[in-house]
Amino acid sequence: MTRRVAIAQLSHETNVFSSVPTDLAAFEAAGLRFGADILIAETGTNTCIGGFIDAATEVDFELVPILSVWATPSGMVPGDAIDWLLQRLCDGLRDAAPLDGVLLALHGAMVTERDRNGDALVLERVRATIGDAVPLVATLDLHANISIRIVDAADILIGFDTYPHVDMADRGREAAYLLRRMIDREIEPVVALVKPPMMPTSQRMTTDQNPMRALLDTAHRMERMPGVLNVTLAGGFPPADTEETGAAVLVTTDGDSFLAFELAEELASDLWSRREEFLGGVESLEAAHRAISDHIRDAPPLIVVDIGDNPWTGGPGDSAELLRLFLAWGATNAAIALIRDEASVRAATAAGTGGRVDLLLGGKTDDLHGPPLAVSGTVRMLSDGRYVNEGPMMAGLPVDLGPTAVIDVEGISVIVTTRAESPIDLNIFRRHGIDPARLDLIGLKGKGHFRAAFEPIASLIMLIEGPGITGADLSRLPFRNVPRPIWPLDPDCGWLEDESDIP
Template structure:
């Protein structure tokens, strides 16, 4: 009697959050400095990580009649639009790895959902559409997306089901990967027939209001959870949207996957759409500007987590804004920590020949004209390090290994500690400090260049939080961003009658 052949399930992803307001493009080198993984290395990187691929592997690995076929995964730190050359290379890698692995019985996909390239405004929709064409209409394609996805019709049409993470900060990625893997298993066994419906709303939730544990998002997610628990509903997702991509899909969307019942899924997304329309005014918060900050800082409990929203590295910003650095240098009696991307300063420190313990540097403000001017400070070197560190706890993004490049840790004469990096680095892990023997409890203020993502790393250390509406390409007041391609009407950029 012939043994039954296991069903082959591929895993692949292209993961980038593209900020179209940046002049500098994201190139192939940026993916090389992030994660470029082929074949088994994909599983080795994420098997035990709090990442959706780890969840997919966990659940699929338990099925004796399934074979996991790891293909290709590319991820770069959020940044500018993907260059045409890098986009072509990514598409070639997707096509080649998929061709070499066929035939497949199913495919797990890991797009971010907010990738934009110079060639394709909806880059995720484009590569998913290409994959669908290669596999044909009958091979199930099921995937996960970041809730900061700008959901397109092309993405929805290309796959059988998409599930967004349910937390921001994103600490549930592994669980969502498990959920997507189970959908694949049940689909292949004939137990379910996923039917997906989605809707683009007339609302773009302001970035500082996207914390899923606080109102108004908390109540929206509670409604989504209740819908997701209904009979024959397989999944319900809130897609918050990414406001820093000037594309027609920019804004908040909803996805519902039902078991073979298109009308049930359609009614459910309409229910979510009606809720956000009726409550839209709650999703644009009050902003704290630079003028208000000194008083707010003095009143805040310490240690304080000060979030630099206009230079949110997780939203693609350059990471070298100096507005807060300049202000903190002028505040007396406050010990602060701030990380700034400045490879030029690192090089000067490394090559210095003077024996003077203090060195005068112009720090930050070198990428563009939008994030402040360089600040001249006198610093004392604490240490020069190779900026690699690892994170093993559930943190936003689910990544395990981080690389800041050559990094200089210095102290200013004002008593502030600066971490100067050669590679832009997202502030998603407390190990960014602890690994290099920096005690977070010694500071009154810790600056993180983000909005919600750093909370998972720093909330255990800090007693209070201030989100600063600093200028920059990730500023919270999206009304001041120069959109050309967005849909209309869209709150808060337009009034909703």
Template sequence: MTFRVAVGGIEHETNTYRMKDADLSDFCIVRGDELLSEHAGVRTYLGGMLDAAATHKATVIPTLHAKAEPAGVISAAAYDEIVVELLDRLKMALPVDAVGLSLHGAGIARGRENIEVDICRRIRELVGPNVRIVITLDLHGNLSPELFDLVDVAFGTQNAPHTDMFERGRDAVALVPQLIDGSVVPKLHLERLPLLLPPVTTMNGMTAEINRICRSMEEDSDIIACTFFHGFPYADTPFGGASVLGIANGSAAKAREAAQTVTRAIWDARMDIPAKAFTPQEAVERALQETVKPVAVLDGADNTGGGCPGDGTYVLRAILQAKPVDSCFGVICDPEVVEQAHRAGPGSEIEILLGGKSDDLHGDPVSADAYVKLLTDGQFVRRSPAGEGTVENVGRTARLQIDGVDVIVVSKRYQPFDPEIFVLHGIDVRRLSILGLKSTNHWRAGFQGVLKSDFLADSPGLMTQDLSRFAHERVPRPIWPLDKETTY
């Protein structure tokens, strides 16, 4: 069956505790044919949608895709401009049989508590009840049941790191012919849990076991998908918390039963899910004691992938104080220091105040003498299975050496997904002893087999493991672990 499908979307993970709003300039926006060239053959949600459309010889009408590094609440002006253009481009694409949307699930704009609901409601009003709307969502979505009254089907990433974005996009569009001919009639059930989870990986531990339970649910031929959404705990929203989405062909009861089977398993295992964290000093000390290198020290509380500024200094300072040989820290965002290094040039010695400039939460600037080893334009291609083929641009960069420690400084906030940013700066990660990473879990796929062990360093920051540091005025209460008496 051939069909016409319009593709596009708006993706943003909103950290409401970050004071600075996300503005229009924070978004990378691609339109029309540029969307096709940007995502064709790339392991993104839209890349998977385009692959499925090609398999079915469908006609693809690219509209608009906007994505920003996770940050604060999206400004009203920025959101309105983006969503209006998306709707205008979709209107010009009509008539279509289906709309494929790459969304996130944890997006918040000023005046829009849940942008995914708002986007899908407005698109449903535009295209009418007979056009199929299929969407992809991030595993960290804070989901509203209303969303699933507006769309025909939704596929969320199952893995953290999100190595399956391409597959979930492909699933969404591959189902369109069956949605059109009526051989598949999805029934969706969202089961929400009173549970806030700091980010954890699904590559091992209890979350891997829960994913196995989800896959066992899908062994029933009537279960289209059963997905564990971890939620995003750094957003104070009525939709905050973990959830499970069950989708069954023709049976609301089966969708509900699958979702509830998994949520019961999650609730019973909640004590065993969170990652073990250390102070920055403890994490560095433990890393130094490891005999098999290289070892990662994770600066998870200042992870730009969750809306942090990326210029926190707690972990960097701990590494500098320890002075480990063959060590590197990557990356810290400080465009002022990058500019200073570029003015001085390679081979220069400069006095710097590095990091700690965005707020009072992530540590004071590091005062140091630095040797400018190497400068770059900050452009490279991601090789991690999570988004492989994505063109990265972190602005101009500098490789500085401070007391024998290499420090990669970037102009734009960035979370390392793989060794490529280090390769760009002439650093072979395999030869390191200690690697400080501003990441929590997304590094795991791209560095698999390279980094031998890791220690999560927690500190004050917008992604601290200690959720009690934040006010939770809008999230449903009681909720675990904030309220120990919570029941489910």
């Protein structure tokens, strides 16, 4: 029996401290697709939608693709943008009726002007459109801020198990398989959500290292127990600054509420007791400089990552801090990805390939990411900023940085772009005539995702924290809505320790 299933993605990670609103143009620039175009563009990609499509044949789904959209993490989603996207999504669902089920790819940290809990807004509107009887399964990012509202609106929520997120397609497949079992009435999912009062930053949340590796081992052991359908451990996304911001454990079982709650409580206690392990992992500028001087001749390339202006945590991408440092350190045979600066790209375009330019580079979006840097350089290459990810993360997905210039500044190649994305793929360099494996020093903006592609070529990786709104130092951010006390903003915050009897 073929089952008619609608699929859609509406995904955004919102940093409310960003001065760049995530308007409709931002969604369009990152990729906005409808209907059959979704299948054409996303079949075979390592994304949730790619996983939905991949599993559809095996579980006998007739897919009705409706909407697929995401945007680079940035500021609040304006009311008119979310209204328009929801209208398209819900109209599409109504036109697709009757449906046997719905699969959604969400992030879990979207903040909108209409409702700070943007994902709850989406799920509640979808639920109201399809009715209570149609099963609804959604995937979430590992950095989701999970709330009781989204748990109530969906039947099953499935978070990523990897950071860097290389299991998006696998989680999409898992969602499709669980939806198939719901449609066929083989399972009756019940969910328990437990949230310890903590919001760790993600620089030490990579899942091949502890504490996440050990915690996910426990989660996967629980998933193999009879009656357990899914165990999700979400690290949360602090710069969303909502009432629901923070880490969470979500356990879905087949009809056994007690088991769901018991396991969620156990894993959440484990997470809480290991919270200090999420701290650190960021070098001082002096330590980074020393390490570079010590290692660079023996075993290049070294990678220095500025976590303060990470585009995928909502940084504008226009901090020039890495270039300032590299120049101060006298680095050569080095490259930086990236500095977003449309005006400098225009100046480079006017000068042409081989031309000389004097630039005030970066630092133009706000006064939180350092000042513009005065540099003279040579335009090495001009491009349209388009390439396709080699992966493993988001393999096969096209990237569009907008008009881009590679500018050589005293032996340092700087990729200057019109749009900002996190440099997570080697092809950002290769597309611009640079072989990253042959460099001595690579500068990236990121936090964890870069590791999937760059760790295999690096001899040493160091994280530093330049100026900006995306780093590990939460004292820089004026939180207003997160529930207090919360660790690590309130270091002495307690949870359950004084209680002999867990409620």
